[in-house]
Amino acid sequence: MKQFVLASLFAAATALPAMADYTIIAPANPGGGWDQTARTMQAVMQEEGISKSVQVQNVPGAGGTIGLAQFASQNKGNPDALIVGGYVMVGAILTNNSPVSLKDVTPIARLTGEYEAIVVPAASPIQDVAGLIEALKADPGAVSWAGGSAGGTDHIAVGLIAKAAGVDPTKINYIAYSGGGEALAAILGNQVTAGISSLGEFEAQIQAGTLRLLAVTAPERLEGVDAPTLQEAGLDVVLENWRMVAAAPGLSDEQKAKVTADIEKMAKSENWQKQLSDKGWMDTYLAGPEFEAQLEQDVTSTEAILKDIGLVK
Template sequence: MRKLLLAVAGVVLAGQAWAADYKIMAPAAPGGGWDQTARSMQTALQDEKISSSVQVTNVPGAGGTIGLAQFVNQANGDPSQLIVGGYVMVGAILTNDSPVSLDQVTPIARLTGEYEAIVVPASSDITTMADLVAKLKADPGSVSWAGGSAGGTDHITAGLVAKAVGVDPSKINYIAYSGGGEALAAILGSQVTAGISGYSEFASQIEAGTLRLLGVSSDARLSGIDAPTFKEGGVDVSIQNWRMVAAAPGLSPEQTAAVNTDIEKMVKSATWQKTLADKGWADTYLAGDEFRAQLAKDIAATSVILKDIGLVK
């Protein structure tokens, strides 16, 4: 019996010894979506015994491109280093003329996604997407949009909406706010015509009746959200603000496979699935070659719309 217990203990200790240690960079300030994603990964990897130790660091600035540059330059060949990013980073790389790009990291997986929502103050005379489109067509500059950083998902969505209804995207009157709270205050105060962001940013105000939800950017109606899609409102646009994890440049196929295996275990774990449910994040897990192909498509499409908007030459 004693030999059996010692053997079992040896297996457990060996498993713990082999568990990878990770350092995850959130290229943003604490509290935001990327930081929340990194810290949720930290919890799941450790609680599920996938990793023995996970550290999270924050390197904010320039839509994630400052952190990305540091990661590319300092993490080369190190399989313990990961970085969280997302669709906002794709636009930031282009608009900031970043010296580094996502081609220089090792994409691992898309993890979560959130659809965009367009809202107006409850007191607005705009009640449908069709009303908003009519105003936009009549005078693009008269429709002011409140959203996040210039070149980010919100800005891109506004440009796509304009383009889809035949309005020159460079004519849109987009007002970029550094934080969701500032944008929300401007919308609620009727300082702008409409607001655009991830649905969760507006959920409590929509439920309270202070904001009117005109539409969401999904292909089909979302469960639990009483709103038409953009397409139902006559605007042929579908877009999702996704978040991903990438590994360091210069990894061997074996090292990349090991990281992929750990992330797949994390995504399928009870801890991660509970986090998604608690935070209202959609599980959009996509890994390997499929994710790399989707990433390439998103980068190409984003480049086109940012040129249309006039943010990229």
């Protein structure tokens, strides 16, 4: 009888799906939004018992397209490999004429959303958006902007700001950095006129008083954020930077379902929700066919915006 019970328990245990040891690719340098997202996933998935071991690897360059290409080519059929991406990557794929796109991986879910913030160094003579636009109109090339990769959310936002202000968006002086840490260093070092990135990447410096927050790209004022929207400042620009997670290409339906279930468990955990709150990230979780449809729509609309502001032909 005892042997039967032990055999039954062993059979039940072995029937359970094995816990994956995930590797998450953050296709940018440490310090930026993708890196933060990957490392937050790492912590929560381990703490929630979704995975015993989660490794994060940084593969920076070209708006995430270098990491995407490496991920797609090296992990076909590997259910333990994940990559974070988002709106920035959609634009970078188009502007870099990347031979690999999000169609070459397995999109799993949209995870978070965050609005852009426009900042200047605390010592800057520019006090508000009006002052920044005045300088931009006087000489677009003299106003340098630090942000993420070319064609990404930050670049698109600057182009939209210029267009809304009546300035030729092809004349903007945008300096692309491959990681949030590098862009932040340039802004704090007064190497550029202004900086643009997701609000969370600047929050600590804004609170410390080393950066001045001029505006956000939200449709209405954000709770707890002492800054107007661009619309309040007279510029009709609203833009949200969203982030997603994808799995490797070539997964079976069963493998895809297992990865999706793990990500859903993470996204719905109290631990993840606390991380979102602490970091000021919005919960934009969306998975399945609804996410795939939304992703296709976002790719189409991003291409239209990039053509409109002269970043792609």
